[in-house]
Amino acid sequence: MIAQLIQDDEGKTTGVFITIEDWEQIKRNYPNIETFDYELPQWQKDILDERIKDLDKPEMLRPISDIFDFID
Template structure:
């Protein structure tokens, strides 16, 4: 996918540009992707926030995505 990231004057990423051809492919693959106001349950939002706080307070207790996948694959 050929994404282009949009940054503000401080260098902070503020958006992303997806070429229309690739956007149309995503729309056909993921029905409802254009839907605005997707409702995420409060319990899910709270869980993600809690996990984020846990990580920020002790990042040494986490492992990389690749290591997590390796662990999962070993258990299969």
């Protein structure tokens, strides 16, 4: 799946665009998704926002093998 982030004039992500084919696949895998009504707490949104910002920082990205070595 390829998602496109939609940003406002200040560069803040305000939405996500996915293809209709991807949306149909999601609905097949999660049939109740359109009736799912749950608001994330603000602290979880803040964590996600920080992680999204880190994606733009190449120094924050490391090969998965490095992470596995660290865990071991």
